[in-house]
Amino acid sequence: MKFWIGAAITVVVGVGLPLMPLNEYLFYAGYMVLSFVVLATAWNILGGYAGYVNFGPPAFFGIGAYSAVLLFKWLQAPLVVQIAGAALMGGLLGFGVGLLTLRLRGIFFAIATVAVVFIMETLMVNWRYVGGATGLQILRPPVEVFDTYTRMLFAVMTVMSVAAVAIARYIQVSWIGRGLRALRDSEDAAECSGVPTLKLKLFACAVSGALMAAAGAPMPMYLSFIEPASTFNLSYTIAALGSAIIGGMVHWAGPIIGAILLGTLQQVVTVTISSEINVLVVGVLLVVFVVAAPEGILGLIKKYFPGKK
């Protein structure tokens, strides 16, 4: 119940803020932070609960972005349809990647997902209709209710983050999460105890993929431009993985904390220093946390404030 009140407040604030006369940059930066929240939360469903390290967030993010562009260019579809289409495509790709888990674990699965990223990128580079290697300029449709398109996207992304977190939380507390945790610890033992491991893995891959693709869907509208090299950039991998690991992978709150922290830090560093440093900062933070605080911020909180939850 507490969770749903919090979720409702977040939605009201997220939709309400853009209606107020605040600095535009706040929404521009906030959008990126929120999309990190969705990415990290989605990544954690497979990576954190099931223990399958997915290096492929750019593939899903990218297929989402390109699905949206395709729907827009072909049918002039509205944003909601673009996001739904993106989620569908991401879910399908996730299902395909899930089939790989039949045979691959650990580093083999991780490397296979890197392969998916580069294959997707090469396909888009060679597909003229969506712009090819040079990219495609996108004319945003006029916006209603909100003052600017960015403000509307901020509101949309808030709703999506809340939805993503709600899904992740449901998965975590339900039997699905218990099954995923069981197969993370020992796939054979889980299978022998009657956990439908294959079904659960496919489900986790598909849901995780659909959410990551949904996170990427509004990106072309946000930038009014799309281009393969930056869309399929592995820095999305480090953002998703880094947020989850830094925040803590065992609880749905971990990726949120990590993503807000990393996303905000990145925005601040990009503005004040340079965008190369921001990738460096994320990389260093990731390594430091993996080495010194493997349970993430949630683990640190548990360690030093054992009484609280």
Add this chain to the structure above:
Amino acid sequence: MFSLDLLFEALLFGVLLGCFYAAVSIGLSVSFGLLDVPHVAHPAIMVLGSYGTWIIAGKLGWDPLLAGAVLMIPFFLLGVAIYRFYYEVFEKRGTDAGVRGLAFFFGLAFIIEVGLILAFGVDQRSVEAAYIGKSFQVGEYRIPMRMVVAFAVALILTFSLSFYLSKTFTGRAIKAVAQDEPALRLMGANPVRIKQWAFGIATGVSALAGAMLIIISPVEPAIDRLYIGRTFCVVVLAGLGSMTGTLAAGLILGIVESIVLMLFGASWAPAVAFSLLLIVLGIRPQGLFGR
């Protein structure tokens, strides 16, 4: 458009390229293939070697291969340090080394890449030597000298490493640690020290591979991402840890890539290694020459 002549040229070029791919993968074949370390930072370390070569060759005017060979010593030490750290932090604790070890090496790769960007910018760097830029004629085919040099070094590297692993005492110990670590411990040997040594060799070899990389083509910091696909493709296709298998797998990748290049153009080339990798992982994860 498609002729026997072109096919032959693609094959020839593929063989040269393939040996080069084998050489850049051989370090990974030891560190990942034999030692089971999820070393996704291998290509990044190689690119670090390229930049080291570029600095030494540029500042001191040395031959890039000599520069690469000298760099093997500091890289060996770097490798020893990295493995020691990895062992203390992840392998020793044992629990869940999979996810965190991977994340560690992935983060390391990013740090190296961005460090290089910050230090030298995103421009492409290249080196100069007598054999770079020249080519010679065999019949009607023009073969660039730089490919031949890389080809020769690659062959020497592969065979000497293969010889080292099968004929010397330490080399056999490295193979033994890959086969059965507890048994090695029972024989009174210290597996951690052997692995440390082996990882040092793997990293040292990467320095020379980096020198070859910058001889073959100009290098930029983010080029390591492409080589994640190529090196892992070769190592997995080879069947983890087989040295001669690595050479064969490198040749397969080189030939396939140069044929695709000829038929469909350069924009499809990056996907070749990754597609081959996916196919191998999907159909035969133990590789062609599995241990």
